[in-house]
Amino acid sequence: MSRIKKKFDELASKDKKALITYIVAGDPDLETTIKIMNVMVEEGADIIEVGIPFSDPMAEGVSIQKGHERALQNKTTLQDSLDLISSFRASNQATPVVFMGYMNPFESMGAKEFCKSASEKGVDGMLIVDMPPEESSEFSREAKENSLDVIRLIAPTTNLSRVKEICNLSSGYIYYISVKGITGANDLDSEDVKEKVKLLTKETNLPIAIGFGIKDAESALSLKDIADGIVVGSVFVELIGKGGDVVKNIASKTSELSTAIKS
Amino acid sequence: MSEDTFPDSKGRFGVYGGRYVAETLVPALDELDKQYKIIKTDKNFLNNFRKDLSDYVGRPSPLYFAKRWTEVLGGAKVYLKREDLNHTGAHKINNTVGQILLAKHMGKKRIIAETGAGQHGVASATVAARHGLECVVYMGEEDINRQSLNVFRMKLLGAKVVGVSSGTRTLKDAMNEAMRDWVTNVDDTYYIIGSVAGPHPYPLIVRDFNAVVGEEVIEQSKKEIGKSPDVLVACVGGGSNALGLFYPFIQSKDVRLIGVEAGGLGLSTGKHAAPLNDGKEGVLHGMRTYLMQDESGQIMETHSLSAGLDYPGVGPEHAWLKDTGRAEYVVANDDEALESFKELTKTEGIMPALESAHALAYVKKLAPTMEPDQTIVVNVSGRGDKDIDTVASIEGIRL
Numbered sequence: 068m069s070r071i072k073k074k075f076d077e078l079a080s081k082d083k084k085a086l087i088t089y090i091v092a093g094d095p096d097l098e099t100t101i102k103i104m105n106v107m108v109e110e111g112a113d114i115i116e117v118g119i120p121f122s123d124p125m126a127e128g129v130s131i132q133k134g135h136e137r138a139l140q141n142k143t144t145l146q147d148s149l150d151l152i153s154s155f156r157a158s159n160q161a162t163p164v165v166f167m168g169y170m171n172p173f174e175s176m177g178a179k180e181f182c183k184s185a186s187e188k189g190v191d192g193m194l195i196v197d198m199p200p201e202e203s204s205e206f207s208r209e210a211k212e213n214s215l216d217v218i219r220l221i222a223p224t225t226n227l228s229r230v231k232e233i234c235n236l237s238s239g240y241i242y243y244i245s246v247k248g249i250t251g252a253n254d255l256d257s258e259d260v261k262e263k264v265k266l267l268t269k270e271t272n273l274p275i276a277i278g279f280g281i282k283d284a285e286s287a288l289s290l291k292d293i294a295d296g297i298v299v300g301s302v303f304v305e306l307i308g309k310g311g312d313v314v315k316n317i318a319s320k321t322s323e324l325s326t327a328i329k330s
Numbered sequence: 331m332s333e334d335t336f337p338d339s340k341g342r343f344g345v346y347g348g349r350y351v352a353e354t355l356v357p358a359l360d361e362l363d364k365q366y367k368i369i370k371t372d373k374n375f376l377n378n379f380r381k382d383l384s385d386y387v388g389r390p391s392p393l394y395f396a397k398r399w400t401e402v403l404g405g406a407k408v409y410l411k412r413e414d415l416n417h418t419g420a421h422k423i424n425n426t427v428g429q430i431l432l433a434k435h436m437g438k439k440r441i442i443a444e445t446g447a448g449q450h451g452v453a454s455a456t457v458a459a460r461h462g463l464e465c466v467v468y469m470g471e472e473d474i475n476r477q478s479l480n481v482f483r484m485k486l487l488g489a490k491v492v493g494v495s496s497g498t499r500t501l502k503d504a505m506n507e508a509m510r511d512w513v514t515n516v517d518d519t520y521y522i523i524g525s526v527a528g529p530h531p532y533p534l535i536v537r538d539f540n541a542v543v544g545e546e547v548i549e550q551s552k553k554e555i556g557k558s559p560d561v562l563v564a565c566v567g568g569g570s571n572a573l574g575l576f577y578p579f580i581q582s583k584d585v586r587l588i589g590v591e592a593g594g595l596g597l598s599t600g601k602h603a604a605p606l607n608d609g610k611e612g613v614l615h616g617m618r619t620y621l622m623q624d625e626s627g628q629i630m631e632t633h634s635l636s637a638g639l640d641y642p643g644v645g646p647e648h649a650w651l652k653d654t655g656r657a658e659y660v661v662a663n664d665d666e667a668l669e670s671f672k673e674l675t676k677t678e679g680i681m682p683a684l685e686s687a688h689a690l691a692y693v694k695k696l697a698p699t700m701e702p703d704q705t706i707v708v709n710v711s712g713r714g715d716k717d718i719d720t721v722a723s724i725e726g727i728r729l
Contacts, residue, residue, distance in 0.1 A: 122497060122629040123614060125509045126352045132496055144626040170350055170613040175627025197350040197613065201340060222354035224516060229356070247354060248514035 070163040070191045071216050071239040074113055075274040075295060084291045086111055086328050087276055088321060089167065089300030091118035091134035092151055093143025094307055099314065103303075104155055106318040108162050111325025116194070116298065119148050119168030126196045128251030134304035145172045145181070149188045156189035165192040165218060165239070173206070182209035192216035192239040200236050207236065216240075223247050223263060227270075234271040240296060241273050246280040251301030255280035257289040264293045284327035291328050299324055336647070341530020344653060346646035349529040351616045355509075358516045363531040365436050370538065375431060382427045383542060386460070387417045389424075391543075393550035393707065398677045406560065406700035408693055409707045411547055413571065414682060420712030421540060421571045422453040426522055428539035430457040433520035440519045441465045444508040446473055446501035446567070447638035447685065448480025449712055450524030455489035465489040468507040470500040473637045480716050498631045501567075501641045505615050525568025526645030529616025533645050540574025547707055548578055555705050561586040561696065564709040565688040566659065567603070567639035569648045571711035576657060586658065589648060590692045592634035593661030603632035605644050606652050606659040614642070619649045635664040635720065636684035638712075662691035670694055671714060671721065683712035684720065 068076075078085055088107050092100055104115055120138035124131065145168075152164055166185065173181050173195060185193065192215055198206060200219065210217045216239025221230055224247065234241065245260045246252040260277060267275055277290050278298025287297045306316045341347045349359060369375040383389040391412045400408045413421040426443075433441060441458045443465070445451030451467040458465035467484055471493045474481050484491050497503040505528075512521040523532040526540075544562075551559050562579060564572035566589035576587045594602030602608065605620040612621040614629055622630045622642035634640040651657035662670075670690035675681045682690060686709065693708045700706070714721075722729050 121627075123502060123506050125506045125615075126354075126513065128510075129496075136496070139628065146626070171621070171623065171629070172627035174611075174613055175623065175625070196352050197616070199349065199351065199353055199356050202348055202350050220353040222352070222357075224354050224357040226357060233353070244352075244354060247516055249510045252514065 069214065069216060069239065070161070071114065074163050075240065078113065084294065084328050085113040085274070085276065085296030086325050087114040087116060087278070087296050087298040088112040088303060089116040089118060089298060090303050090307070091120055091131065091138045092148035093120055093138035093141050094134040094304065095137050095313065096141055097143065097147060097151055100151060101154055102314045103317050105159070106314055107321050108159060110318050110321035111329065112162070112321055114163045114165065114296065116165045116167045116300070117148060119145055119166055119172055121169040121172055124169060126249055128249040128301060130251050130301040130305040130308065133308050145176055149184050149190070152188045152190050163191040164189065165194055166190055167194040167196065170195050170197050178205045178209040182206070182213040182215055186213035186215055190215065192218050194218040194220070194242060196220065200233055218242050220244055221267065223259070230267065230270050234273065237271070237273055239273070241267065241271055241275045242298065243267060243275055243277045244279045245277050245290070248279070250279050251282070252280045255286055257286070260290060261293050284323050287324055288327045297328055336650070337530060337534055341534065343647045343650035346618050346649040347530055347533055348618050349616060350613045350618065351529050352513065354513050354516065355529070359529055359531065366432060366531055366535055369432060369435055375435070378431055379428055383424065387423050387427060388415065389542065390546045390550070391415050393547060393554055395554065396678050399674060400697070402677055403694060403697040405698040405702065406704040406706050407702065408697055409554065409559065409705060410680065411543060411575065411707055411709045413543060414680070414686070414710045414713035418449070418453050418456050419715065420449040420453070420683065421543060421574060422450045422524060423456065424542055424574065425524065425536050425539040425570060426453040426457045429522045429535065430461055433463070433522070434461060436520065438518060438520035439463060440515065441522055442468070442508050442511050442519055443522045443524060444468045444501065444504040445524060446504070446640060447636065448473070448477040448484065448716060449638060451489070451491070452480050452483050452487070454522050454524070455484040455487035458489065459487045466511065467491050468494055468504040468511070470494045470498070470504045472499040473501065476720055477637055477716060479719065501637070502629065525570045526573045526647060527568040527615060527617060527643060533617065533647055536570050537573045537577055537647065540570050541577045543571070543574035543709065544576060544578035547575065551707065558582055558585050559707040560700070560704045561588060561706045563588045563590060563689045563693050563696070563706060565590050565639060565685050565711060566606070566644060566648060567592065567641050567685065569645035571709050573645060573647055575709045580656060587651070587656065588692065589657055589659045590688045591659060591661045592636060592639035592688055593663035594633040596663055597661060601633040602661065603634040603640050603642065604661045605642060606648060607661050617643070617646045619643050619646045635667060636688065638683070638685040639688065660692055662688040666691035668721070668724065680710065681714035682710050683714050684717045686711045
């Protein structure tokens, strides 16, 4: 059984929701990234999405764009990100890790090589933002062969027939984009999200995670009853941008969100 | 399958093109594709488009025999396709008059665009003003500095110009930002992409609206030259002026098609914007194409004297025309473009855009190798007024 499925099953049996946290690999540097991952787990993160730095992160708001830029200043590559997971797995075998990024760095490495290496290093799933189902056949095939989950996005604009198609091609969990917009957007409408996610649950047995516009404990709380997981990203990346004791600040923010979601 | 049936239904030209975007935009692109298919054969739309091209843009643009420059070069006869004479001063207006009609047909209230040199921004602001629609133009801060004249023109036209300070602060970053706007305001906003780039169906739409350039050249060369030209030459950034000229000739196999990329400081220096000559396949801005990228797949900073060619990718149809061998792609460096800019100005009294000067620089090399009974048609895609500041500052002159 995949780590992702195991984690969701375990949470479901306790009637709990998953806190999914996002940070960019190499932001502000790889050594800190691994410390951040460890404290996130200690403070209640259930799954970690690791952003793969890209020069042109088109779906990201300013906070996460800056995270990508910081990581690229250190020349963090996809290979570095894979090696990072090896190190993380030396002390953590339980927490699922999902790589979230943009097509070109993955393409550059090659679908086959990436999927094989990701699986060996202990990555559990991938979410390539600019890879809709129509453009995903090669990565889907290689992912399947290497037992990697392919997490796909469903947006507020996605119509029902596409929803069905995307659900059929997904594994791990479904990532529902809660706003029309970019990451860290301000206009979360939780009533609308509730309605859309309700429809979505009829189409899939996979867990549903909600992300993009969730900024604080309050917004996380407003959505936790309808989803299986809540994704929080911009808040953490912003904390890294602010500097200071980044690891400590992220620990306390994770704890705050975890308490809200697990209450 | 013959070339002109491309792209296929998924927007692919061979392996290139496609639609690599976040899910939020897929339904919007599907809708755009559907609506474009409806209007492209609609008589009413076509009449309006043609009337706008003639009465508003001032088409057809002349095919002008550059007699003095031909004599200087000593070889093939050189004809200039005068897109510089269009309203707003470049070929970019052809596409925007078409897309604004499409935007109105789709009931959109707000126009967004990206721009490099500012010509597409001006062309978008112009048609938005004419149709009374709100217009926001994204422009890299680097480009805002080197194209201040066009920035002010856009503002006079009522557009809001938003500076983009992320990444390399040029055209590619402006396009990222326009995409972010579109994904946020997808319900009421129409994104006018300015080149034959981006996700399907944009490369197709922009090509079709610019194809009037080549269509006119077919007619004009019959009349002026008495036969098809031997060679067509155009500069290639994203590639819209080149494809507009080339596309109607793709089946005419005896006509050579030559695209000229920006060689910047020289291919060997790495400081250029020539992905077809020195890039590799990848995915950016919704399309699969040739890209300037490093070994780990990061998009590289490009360099060109001309803001309009300063882009790390290229339209997917060009990538495909290169691979099939139907078109050839060469480079002209900054200094060669500058020299041709000056030479055409002095010998013909026509000041070309620095972008177009790259095409002219290659003609300067090519014409002397050809016979006097042969002809070259080169696309003067825009006029050079916008570049006077750039040229002056290279000469150390402050205007």
